Amino acid sequence: MISLDLENIEKKYGDHTILSFEKWRLDSGIYWIKGGNGTGKTTLFRVISGQTSFKGELSLNQISLKKEPVAYRAMISYAEAEPQYPSFITGNELLNYHIAVRKADRLAAEDIIEQFGMTAFMNNKIGGYSSGMLKKLSLICAFTGDIQLYILDEPLITIDADSAQVLYRLINKYREKGSSFLLSSHQELEAGQLTLKATFQIKDRKIEAC
Template sequence: MLELIDFRKSYGSDFHLEIGDLNLEAGIHLILGENGSGKSTLLKAVAGIHPFEGEIVLSGVSISKDPLEYRKLIGFAEAEPLFPDFLSLEDLIQVVVKAKSSSPTQVEDLKETLKIGDFSKQAIGSYSSGMLKKSALLLAFIGDPKLIILDEAFTTLDVGTQQSLTRLIERKSKEGTSFLLTSHQNEPITAFDFSSTISLNQGRIIEHEGA
């Protein structure tokens, strides 16, 4: 499903992330590590946001050879999402729906699942941290991504929305979508049967359990 080949990422001389080669089969994968271990950097590189050295291939599509097609296969919600204050979630949805060839029905289903309601019509500058998180999550699921990347997926969400998100992840996984997750919250992730767990420390994999 996801293949990293000779992967390296550096920030000046202070931080180096070196994964080497990594192959992940379809499923739900958990990435663990302390702050500064490289989790978010890795996820942003796989999402096509950060440049890096090496190669990443998802479902046979290379990010370096076919970057537009690659990014269509990815959904991404970062740990602390930031959007322009003057836009609304509806504005963002229109852009992503067009890029991902999604349907209005899918968007309405996601709004209901994540309990967004009419907040989507308001300016993002008025959103709470929880609503910002829900917005990022909704955008990540739009279209038919082969891989959805959720960095600290459950932070700032109320318990009810955490449970709804858990069910949504499980349902999409059964339909063939794979996930990369990070979380500092133990309780929400106990529901998942992870295909593998990857532990990072100081920019290197120190343990990889599972497929």
């Protein structure tokens, strides 16, 4: 079980307020944040994953991001919508970093690599990857290790239909193991693939149920 609690959240870029709400609480499950570009989905995910500053209080399982940032971030895995990595390192070098930090099982990671059809490319420099390969690499790294909350921003963009099926299977597998998910997408999720706990949207800087 997880308990994600956000209170009195405000996020601005300059004078432009992106998020401003009093309270949002989630427990275990798969959640979908839907909506078009520019609605604040990525900003919300960057706040929750500890990637950007904000006003307010944020905790996961009663562990505060601001008071215990290392312990908080250890429970979260965040995959960006448009991942960017140093072009001079290989896919395996990036993955090895995640394995070391999370003390993860290499064999489990290799199984995910094979499912995404990336085995032949992991020793190549990331600078030669296509956008689809970059996205799959980011998902491979995201699913490496035992994490309580996975935050996947636009996980379906730039990947093919077969890879989308792999993604759905991984989400369901990790959910069965007890992990929870926050997903964002401006496109519809494939019907019947995931059992969603709830669906939300950001409207007028606030989060509301759909």
